[in-house]
Amino acid sequence: MPSETNVLGDGLDTVVDAALGSDADVVYVTGPTPALLESLVGLATDADGVPELRVLTARETLKTVTDEFLLASNAADLVEAGVLELRVTEERTENALLVTEESVTAVVTLGDAAAGLVTTDAGFVRTANDACQSAFEAGERFTLRTPAISAIRSSLEADLGTEVRADFDAVLDSVQEAPPADATLDEVTISLLVAAKNEVLLYDVSKWGEDVGIASKATFSRTKSELEEAGVIATEKVPIDVGRPRLRLKLDDERLQAASANTLADVARDILD
Structure with missing residues (x-):
């Protein structure tokens, strides 16, 4: 990050991108808002090579x-x-901070605008790094229960096929490109919609979803019933050699x-609304 150069932008991405584009090996992120965390994850996901991101904040923010x-x-x-911890x-901190070995950036937001107020004063930066390192080492690890998107995609292709993937x-x-105010369909509903589009068995998609860690078979079954009642999907019994027939999922509405x-998501949302 340029010495003593403040960063101004229309949104948080500009400020975060400046920190991720620095030569730092590690960036401490303390007290971020949910919006700052979203920007951080989004830019780090799309970037080729980013510093190690060490985030320290309240449990409520992470949840x-x-x-x-x-x-x-x-x-x-x-x-x-190994990029994010x-x-x-x-x-509690008064401002969200992005701290590297070279600089400290205080992130300030006003409406949709954001600014990064930067200092490279050696003594202040050294003190900030020491404080962040101590606080981070003392912090409790936060474990994500959601599976990694790469594991979801690869297992989906392996279990249900390339077209489903x-x-x-x-x-x-x-869904990611939908307006922020638009209600987002959850992951179980999306999985069932895609399965119904490809006429996959409920047993197969729910087993995949449980195995990969998205949700239990019971949650898939319950969501299927709700979507069926709403006229979004339909089921067709498929006989098997032993046991009860299984259910093939299909899209019910002509739209x-x-x-x-x-x-598909936009049409389903219109029907469910």
């Missing part, structure tokens, strides 16, 4: 952010890659049947 599937699964990928602290990716992309994977 709020990681309750959102796409954000949590991308964060899990970064954790598995999340820890909990009870200490491609449709799943397309639906996730469309869904005509929709591409890119518009």
Whole structure:
């Protein structure tokens, strides 16, 4: 980051991108807001080579952010890659800080605008790094329960096929691009919609979902019943050699049947609303 150069931008991405683009090996992120964490994970996911990100903040902030599937699964990928580590602290900071060996940036937001107020004073930076390192080492590790998105995608392709994987990716992309105020379909609903588009058995998609760690078979079954009652999906009994017939999922509404994977979520949301 340029010496003593403040960063101004239309949003947090500009400020975060300056920190990720520095030559630092480690960036401490203390007291981030949920919006700052979302920006951090999003940019780190898309970037080629970023510093090690050590995040220290309140448990409530981490839980709020990681309750959102796409954000949590991308964060899990970064954790598995050794890029991101999340820890909990009870200490409160007045401003979110991005701290490297070369600089300290205080992140200030006003509406949609954001600024990074930077200092490279050697003594202050050294003190800030020592304080961050001590607080981080004392912090409790925060474990993500959401599986990494790369594991979800690879297991989906292995268990249910390349077409299902491609449709799943397309639906996730469309959900990610939806306006922030728009209600996001949860991961179980998305999985069932994609499975129904490809006429996958409920048993197969729910077993995959439970094995990979998205949700239990019971949750898949309950969500299937809710979507069936809403006229989103339908089921067809498929006889098997031994035991009860299994259920093949299908899209029930004509609008869904005509929709591409890119518009499937939007159409389903309109029906459910």
